[in-house]
Amino acid sequence: MELPADLRYTSEHEWVRLDGDEGTVGITDFAQEQLGDVVYVELPEAGTQLVQGDTFGTVESVKAVSDLFAPVSGEVLERNEALQDAPELVNTSPYGDGWLLKLRVEEPAQVDALLDAASYRSETESA
Amino acid sequence: MIERAIGEEDFGARLAFDRGAAGRRAVAVPQWQGRETPLPAAHLLRDSVRLPELSQGELVRYYTALAQRNFGVDTGSYPLGSCSMKYNPKVNDVVASLPGFANAHPAEPEAAQGTLRILLDLQRALGAITGLPHVSLAPAAGAQGELAGILMIRRALEQRGELGKRRRVLVPDSAHGTNPATAAMAGFTVTQIPTAADGAMDRAALAAELDGSVAAMMVTLPNTLGLWETGIEEAARDLHRVGAFVYGDGANLNAIVGRVRYGDLGIDIAHLNLHKTFSTPHGGGGPGAGPVCASTALAPYLPAPVVVEGSTGTLALHRPRESIGQLQQFHGSVGVLVRAYAYIRTLGLAGLRAVSENADLNANYLRVLLEPHYDLPHPRRVLHEVVFSGSRQRKAGVRAYDIVKRLIDYGLHPPTVYFPLIVDEALMIEPTETESREDIERYAAALVAIAEEAERDPEALEEAPQHTPVGRLDETRAARRPVLRWPGPETEPCGSKGTVER
Secondary structure, eight states: OOTTTOEETTTTEEEEEEEETEEEEEOOHHHHHHHHEEEEEEEOOOEEEEEOOOEEEEEESSSSSEEOOOOOOOEEEEEHHHHHOOOHHHHHHHTTTOOOOOEEOOOHHHHHHSSSHHHHHHHHHHH | OOOOOSSOTTTSSSSSSGOOOOTOSSSOOOOOOOOOOOOOGOOOOOOOOOOOOEEEEEEHHHHHHHHOOOOTTTSSSOOOOOOOOOOOOEEEEEEEEHHHHHHTTTTTTOOHHHHHHHHHHHHHHHHHTOOEEEOOOOOSSSSHHHHHHHHHHHHHHHHHTTTTOOOOEETTTTSOOOOHHHHHHTTTTHHHEOTTSSBBBBBHHHHHOOSEEEEEEESSSSTTOOOOOOOOOOHHHHHHHHHHHEEEEEEEGGGGGTTOOOOHHHOOOOOOOOHHHTTTOTTTOOOOOOOOOTTTTTTOOBEEEEEEEESOOOEEEEEEOOOOOSSSSTTTOOHHHHHHHHHHHHHHHHHHHHHHHHHHHHHHHHHHHTTTSOOOOSOOOOSSSSEEEEEEHHTTTTTTHHHHHHHTTTTTOOOEEEOOOTTEEEEEOOTTTTSHHHHHHHHHHHHHHHHHHHHHHHHHHHHOOOOOOOOOOOHHHHSSSOOOSSOOOOTTTTOOOOOOOO
C-alpha cells in the first residue's frame, strides 16, 4: 500500500495535500483497493462550503456506494472533472490524477491535526 | 467500441413517434353521425397534439420487437444468484385469476370466505413448513417482512423492559444487505460477525460478542455463499442463553424446504420471500409478499391482520393483541398469496422436498463442472447456489463483469456478480431446480469456454457482448443520469450532458 509521507489522512480513508491555503483531497490507495473498480464519482460544485465531517459526495464502485466525508472545512475551488468520464483514475492514481477536490482550507490547523502516514497505516493494519 | 450497421429493422430502438406516417391508423373508428358540439376554443390547451400514427401491423411489430428484446425465465436459464429465478408454473396464474379470487372486494373481506379460507390454509402451511406456527401474510415484500420481524422483537424486548439495554443486532458479514439495513431502521446498532475459513460464521467471534446488550442475531440459512451454517443449533442456544432472539432470513428457504424447519433449529422468527421459494412473480415493482412466521412467544406482536377461524367456522381478520400494527392497506397481496398456495398444494410435501433436493443437486453439479476453471473460495458442498471467484481471470486482466457480459453473447443470462462482498470478483450462480441437466451443462460449457478465452485473448472480452442489438452500456450513468424525456439529446443539444453512451 502506497502512503506518501507528505500527505495527511483521515480514518475515513481520505487524504489532504496542503499547499498554502489550498488543500487537495482524494481517497487513499487502501480505500480504492477495498472499493474495487470505481465506476462513478459524485462531487460538489465549485463554491460549495464544506464543514469538516460533512458528507460531500459519493464514490460508487462495482461493489458498493460509499459516502465521502470532508476531511477539513473550506470552500470548494475545483472538482476533478476528468473523473466524470474516467472514474477509474481513482483506482489507477489515487494520489495523482485521481484527486477529487481542491479546497480553500479555512483553518490549516485542521490539516495538521489529521493522521500522518504512520498513524494511518497502523489504523488500517489494526482494522 | 463495436460499430454495427443497423439496417431497416432496429429491434424496437425507434420510438412509436418515429415510426409510421401521417394518417395511418391501427383501427378504423366509425365517423360520428350526430351533431358536433366543439369545446370552446378558450378551454383548449393547444390545438394539436403529435401522436404516433401507425398501422396495426406496424404497431404489433413494434411491440413484438420490444418484447423480443426482453430476457426472462420464460426465455432461458436465468441463474441470478440470491434471486431464485425459477420457472413459475402457469397454473398459479390460472388459479389466481379465477373470478372468486380476482373479483373479491378488499373492503368486504368477510364476504369472501373462500379467499379467507385459502389465506388461513396458507398461514397453516407456511407455519408447518417453517416450524414457526404463527404466521401473518400481511407484509408486502421480503424486506417489509424482515422489518416486521425485527419490530416484533423490539416490541417483545420493550415489554420485557430490556429495550434500553439491548441495543445491538449481530449480523454475519455474508448477510443480505437488507439485514443490517433492517436492524438500523428498527433503531438498533449493527455488529458484524466475520466469516470463518469454512464459509460459515466465525463462532469464536460470535461468542465474544454475546452479552446482555444483544437484542438478536439475524442469520440466513443457508448463507449467501450457498453454505450451511454449521452449528447453527448451538449458536441459537448461545443466543437464547444471553436472552437474545434469533431472526431467520428465509430468503434461501428454497434450499431446504421440506427437509429442515427453522423452528427446529432454534430460530424464533423468520420471513419468507414467496417469489423465491413459492414461485410467485418476481419484481416489476410489486406487488410482492413477505409473510412473517413466529414462535408462540412472539405471536402476539404479528402485523395485522391475520386470518382466524371462529367457533362456528366463520373466518375473520384479526389484529393480534400486541400487534406492531398494519404495514399496508387491506390484508396483503392476495393475488400473490393465492399463487403461493396453488404452488404448495400442487407439489405437496414430497414435491416441495424434491424442489430443494433438485435445487441443491443442480448447484452442486454446476460446482463440480466449473471447479477446475474458476476459483472456489470455500470448496465444500453447497446447497442451492455456488459462489465462484473470478480472481484467477482477474490476474489476466479480465474482470467478473467482462466474463458475464460475454455470457450474453452465448445467449445466456449472467449470474449475480460482486455479491456477496466477502468474495473477490464474485460470480454467484443459482441454477434453481427447474433447469434441466442439459441446461446446466450448456451454462457450464459457456463459462468454461469463456475461461479459456480469458487466457487466450483477455482484451477481446472487454468488447463483449457483441451479438446483441446494443453493446456494453454505461450502466452506472444510465442509473445516475437517466435520460427520461423524449425527444432525447440527439435532437436537443441541451440534453447532451450525461447521456448514456455506448
